[in-house]
Amino acid sequence: MxxxxxxxxxxxxxxxxxxxxxxxxxxxxxxxxxxxxxxxxxxxxxxxxxxxxxxxxxxxxxxxxxxxxxxxxxxxxxxxxxxxxxxxxxxxxxxxxxxxxxxxxxKQKRRTKGQIAIEAGLEPLADSLWTDPSLTPETAANGYVDADKGFADSKAVLDGARAILMERFAEDAALLEKVRRHLQQQAELTSRLIDGKEEEGAKFKDYFTYSEVLKNVPSHRALALFRGRNEGILQLSLNADPNQEEGVRGSYCEVMIADHYGVTLGSQPADVWRKQVISWAWRIKILMHLETELMGSLREKAEDGAMQVFADNLKDLLMAAPAGPRVTLALDPGLRTGCKVAVVDATGKLLDTATIYPHTARARVAEAEATVLALINKHNVDLIAIGNGTASRETDSFVAALLKDNNLKVQTVMVSEAGASVYSASELAANEFPNLDVSLRGAVSIGRRLQDPLAELVKIDPKSIGVGQYQHDVSQSMLAKRLDAVVEDCVNAVGVDVNTASAALLTRVAGLNTTIAQNIVNYRDENGRFEARTTLKKVARLGPKAFEQCAGFLRIMGGKNPLDGSAVHPESYAVVKNIAAANNKALDAIIGNTDFLRGLKAADYTDAQFGLPTVTDIISELDKPGRDPRPEFKTATFAEGVNEVKDLIPGMVLEGVITNVTNFGAFVDVGVHQDGLIHISALSDKFVSDPREVVKAGDVVKVKVMEVDLQRNRIGMSMRLNDEPGQEKPARKPQDNRSAAPRNPSRNHNTRNAAPQGNAAMGGAFAAAFANAKKK
Known part of the structure; x- marks a missing residue:
């Protein structure tokens, strides 16, 4: 390098x-x-x-x-x-x-008008007219008329000379850089409705007449504008002179061009022609070139911003608190087709399945109650996971009544179904459950993601989890690369139990690939559990380099060496042995011995190979070996009797779960099949520049209902619990609220995100923020 x-x-x-x-x-x-x-x-x-x-x-x-x-x-x-x-x-x-x-x-290019003029010998004329304004253009051009070369009169000659200069200016790197810097700082992006598209483009209403300084356009708004253009609704352009008074002709950029070449325009014979050259060079060549370039840069920046939003939300979702190894009964709710039921043991192994119909005839309800009760008792169920799709609150009410009637102390949790149907129909699911109905596979996934969100969600294409913003409007290859990096970092931050992990989870461990991960599972199936990290070296294709990369992230719980269950890398085991020997203690006696470990000085155990950072990390890891960096498990309690949007009343204070965070606010699930929007202005009493400063996906929050629009199925929320519905909110810059919201991630995993509208005031319409954010 x-x-x-x-x-x-x-x-x-x-x-x-x-x-x-x-x-x-x-x-x-x-x-x-x-x-x-x-x-x-x-x-x-x-x-x-x-x-x-x-x-x-x-x-x-x-x-x-x-x-x-x-x-x-x-x-x-x-x-x-x-x-x-x-x-x-x-x-x-x-x-x-x-x-x-x-x-x-x-650059090699096709023959241009300027090149043809140069070949015809018109370059000396162009240079002389440009440098000597005392020349009369028509008179000077007469000496270059040559019909055989395609220039039959003085007008054609002057057009050719002008083309030479226009192309020269448009290829002047120093000039382009000056004008580019000016446009980057001063130009405005403008949007206008294409005639006759009012009805078709209603969702882009906020952009029918719109302008904003280019450098201030946020990513979500830029992508909304580009989507409107791609759908043939909006016409976008760059206004290089937004502060120019009406009636003024020409552009300041034309002045910049003249200044760049030291040209002063007056009333000399060639000045009219020279001014025309500058004007045409600007409007036809330079502006078109830079407008395309700057629009491209804006889109690239916007896509990067949108991908970062997705990456941040995905990380929060993957690092959500696991419920842990507890026997779980999962229900994938449904009405006509019934609820699919699956029971998984503490390790996620499928134990039992059923289909119940608790939302139909009374006889079927009694049958459903008996089935669920039998499964709970048979498998000593400790947790019940309910998917948050169609009929989720009805199913929640059914389970709550069942537990109450039978005096059962089983915790019930509403779980996001995001991507469950994608997993169900995947090759991975087919290989895992070849004889299980697709719909029942979804129930298994819901139960497992409650036990360990990370371990289950890695089986799903990250793009299908749906916590993004305009995810379909960005480069899919770049998005996939960014999200894969997030998944890899999350998996390795938590660590993986090599004796229980699926091949999908192992694939995400540093140094492993799909083939090696499957080989680990195959070796485990053939030879039983791994008792030591060193045994991994016997796995086919897991060579020294792969072992070096993966060993520290793979855990062997209850193995021969207690260090194998920690994040201490095998290459550093000698450091731990030295610490034990230097203090006359057995290895087992120092692991988890907080008082002893906190009294150690890391610097006393460093050497040429292992420095202070590594030894410090080792001592910290010995204190809490294999500790999980994810937060403590907790869930929101949805209000009883609040099952649909129509049950909401402005002023209600409810508990909910943040499902998605965007640049313009956050979406919260309060259990009514439609996520509400907490606009960025309503997240805190203090100014918030980035919603992630306040909330992240998976957070349990209290919100106040500010607005309920039954006709459009939209809900406005506030985390400022002192706010009152209908009261005026602090003004924000209008453009900050021309936002678009993604579809609710927990409902529609592979559909387009929302249309680009929104409203600054919490009491407003929130038009685009809710468009397409509907539950499944």
Whole structure:
């Protein structure tokens, strides 16, 4: 890696260049980000997984740019036009945009009007008219008339001379950079309705007449605008002079072009023609080029923002508190088709299934009660998981009545069904339950995700979990890469029990792939449980490098070596033995011995191989070996009698669960089959720039109902419990609320996100924020 790249990344991450160099060397040697972040802190100076992910992404961009730089240098050199000054500029270029600007004049392209004019010998005329305004254009052009070359009169000649200059200006990298900087700071993005599209584009109403400074357009609003354009509803353009008074002709950018070339326009013979050259160069060449570029940059930035929202929400969902190893009865609610029931043991193994019809005739209800009661007693059920789809509250009421009538102390929890149907129909589910009905597989998934959300959700394509914002409007390959990284980091942060984990979960462990993960499961099936981490070396295709990467993240509970159940890497076991020996204690006597461990000084046990960060981590891990970093399990209690939107009354205070967080607010499930929107302005009494500062997916919160729109099935909520329905809220910038909400993640896993509308005031319509956010 070049030192220039190293220093640039270090500057961007605000770390030392040697940290970047070390991290890149480790990445290039095939080490995974989770492994580097956890077990190579001395080498990288303590770079965490987020810094390493950013480093890895930026490294790829800069290396691609370096490759492109070499291609450009070679191409220009082969043309014999690579001057020392141009070479220096290309080597100093700090972005792909700057590189392409410099390459533009030398890029092979189809013959243009300017090139044809140059071939006809009109370049001297263009230069003389541009530099000598005292010349009369028509008179000067007469000397260049040549019908055989396609320039039969002075008008055609002057058009050709103008084309030469226009193309020259449009390929001037220095000029483009000046104008680009101006537009980035001052230009406005404008949107107008395409004639005749009012009814068809009603969901884009807030953008029928819209403008906002380009640099201030947030990601969700930008993607809404681009969607409106793609659907043929909106016309987008760039206004380079938003502050210009009406009636003023021309653009400030034309002044910039004249200033760039030191041209002063007056009343000399060639000045009218020169002004026309500048105006046409701006409007026809430069503006069109930069508008396309800046729109593309805005979309790229917006997509990145949307993907980050999805990634953050996914991380919160995956790291949600597990209920733990408890026998669970899961119900996938339904009306006409009945409720699917599955019972799984403490390890997630399927024990029993059934289908009940508690929402039909009374006879069927009694039958359903008997079935569920028998399953609870037969398997000593400790938890009941109810999917939050259609008929979920009815099913919840049915279970509550059953438990009360039979005096049973079994905890009932409403569980998100997000992606359950995707898993049910997947090849993975078919291999796991080849003889089980697809609908019953969904019930199994609901039960398991209550026990351990991470272990179950890794079986589902992250994009199908549906906690994103405009997820269908972004690059699907980039989104998949970003989400896969989140899943990998979460799985390795928690650790995996190698004796119970599915192949899908093992695949996400650092250093493992689908083949090795399946080989681990096969070895376990053939030889019984793993008793030591070293046994993993016997698994087919799990070589030394893979073992190094994965061993610290795989747990063997109750094995021969107690350290195998911890996050201490096998390469560091010697450190623990030294600590035990130095204090005349047995290994078992120091693990979990808080008083002893907290009295140790990590510096006393460092050496050339294991530095202070590693020893500190080891002592911390010994204190609570194999500890789970996820929060304590807790659930929301939905209000009795509040089962549908029509049951809500403004002013009610309810408990609910945050299901999704977007740039403009958060969605909360209060148990009525339709998530309510807590607008960003109603999350806190203090100003909130990012909703994630206040809430994250899975949080249990108390909210006040502010607005109920039965006709459109929309609910406005507030976490400011002193707010009163209908009262005026602090004004926010109007554009901050032209938002679009995603579909409710717990209901529709693979449908488009919401249409782009919304309203600043909590008492307003929240039009787009709720559009398509309906329950299944």
């Amino acid at each position: 070049s030192q220039a790249i190293c220093h640039l990344i270090a500057q961007e991450l605000n770390v030392r260049p040697e940290q970047v160099t070390a991290a890149v060397t480790l990445i290039d040697d095939g080490n995974t980000v989770p492994f580097i972040a956890r077990y190579r802190k001395e080498v990288t100076g303590g770079l965490d997984d987020t810094q390493l992910r950013n480093l890895e992404s930026r490294l790829g961009y800069l290396r691609d740019m370096d490759d492109r730089r070499q291609v450009i240098l070679k191409a220009i050199n082969e043309q014999g036009k690579l001057t020392p000054e141009l070479q220096a500029d290309i080597l100093a270029a700090d972005s792909k945009t700057r590189l392409e600007d410099l390459y533009l004049p030398y």
